[in-house]
Amino acid sequence: MAKTFRGGGIMGIRIPTVFSDTDAIRCAGCGESIAVTPFRVSIMDAFSVETPPSWASSAPLNPGPHQFHADPACFRAWARARGHYLCRLSAVRELMRPVALPGEAVRWGLCDGEHRAAHEFVPA
Numbered sequence: 001m002a003k004t005f006r007g008g009g010i011m012g013i014r015i016p017t018v019f020s021d022t023d024a025i026r027c028a029g030c031g032e033s034i035a036v037t038p039f040r041v042s043i044m045d046a047f048s049v050e051t052p053p054s055w056a057s058s059a060p061l062n063p064g065p066h067q068f069h070a071d072p073a074c075f076r077a078w079a080r081a082r083g084h085y086l087c088r089l090s091a092v093r094e095l096m097r098p099v100a101l102p103g104e105a106v107r108w109g110l111c112d113g114e115h116r117a118a119h120e121f122v123p124a
């Protein structure tokens with residue numbers, strides 16, 4: 001059988017390449033390929049909801065969508081690598097809302113905005 005294997009086919013049946021460099025989607029959190037449908041997270045427009053300090057406009061926050069495995073740990077890893085904070089009352093959803101945190105450095109808290117209590121931001 002080995003002698004009939006040429007290129008990407010055996011006996012005329014095409015073997016699809018699952019992971020190629022051109023179409024592999026990589027998780028923004030752990031860097032591994034995503035074999036199934038990626039979980040996409042977009043960061044809501046930072047300047048339409050809450051009132052950020054003026055310096056916030058100079059702090060770029062990539063709105064995405066960022067693609068992750070369907071595992072909140074991957075999203076947290078991504079947020080941690082960027083120094084973002086996550087609200088403890090928030091789940092990881094497809095649309096996250098950024099909140100500029102007060103302080104000397106520019107920090108962003110991410111929350112799904114699905115709760116009424118005050119945000120409880122902790123390092124991701």
Ligand SMILES: [Zn+2]
Pocket residue numbers: 027028029030031032068069074
């Ligand atoms: Zn991942």
Ligand SMILES: [Zn+2]
Pocket residue numbers: 087088089090111112113115118119120
């Ligand atoms: Zn919150």
